Amino acid sequence: MAKFIRFIVRTDHTDRNRCTGVVASLRIAGEEGRLPDYQIEHSSELFEKLNDGLPCPPFEGAGWSPECVCWFKTTPEAQEWILVFRDMIAILEDADLEVATLTTDKPGMIVYEDEFQVVAKSDRY
Numbered sequence: 001m002a003k004f005i006r007f008i009v010r011t012d013h014t015d016r017n018r019c020t021g022v023v024a025s026l027r028i029a030g031e032e033g034r035l036p037d038y039q040i041e042h043s044s045e046l047f048e049k050l051n052d053g054l055p056c057p058p059f060e061g062a063g064w065s066p067e068c069v070c071w072f073k074t075t076p077e078a079q080e081w082i083l084v085f086r087d088m089i090a091i092l093e094d095a096d097l098e099v100a101t102l103t104t105d106k107p108g109m110i111v112y113e114d115e116f117q118v119v120a121k122s123d124r125y
Contacts, residue, residue, distance in 0.1 A: 055116070108122025
C-alpha cells in the first residue's frame with residue numbers, strides 16, 4: 001500500500017502539478033452556480049470542518065517551489081480527513097468534474113510535514 005495519497009481535478013489542466021485542488025474546485029463550482037443549494041450547504045460544512053481541524057501548510061511566505069504539492073498520509077490518523085475529501089469529491093463528480101486519485105511511496109522532497117499530510121517538491125507530480 002502506498003504511503004501517500006493525493007486528489008486532483010483533472011478537467012482544468014493536463015499537467016498534474018498545475019491542476020486545481022479539490023477544495024478550490026469545490027469553492028469555484030459553488031460560486032459558478034454549478035451546485036444545488038443542498039450541496040453548497042454541505043460544502044460549507046466540510047470547509048468548516050477542515051478549517052477547524054486540519055492544519056494548513058504555510059504556502060504563503062514559505063518560498064516553496066511551484067512544484068510543491070500536498071499529499072495525505074495513509075495513516076489511521078489521516079483517514080478522517082481523507083473521508084472529508086472523498087465527500088468533496090462526490091460533490092465534484094456530481095457536477096461532472098473528473099477527480100483522479102494519485103498514490104505513491106515517494107512524493108518527492110518533503111518540505112513540510114504534520115500528523116496528517118506532507119508537502120513535497122517533485123517535478124513528477
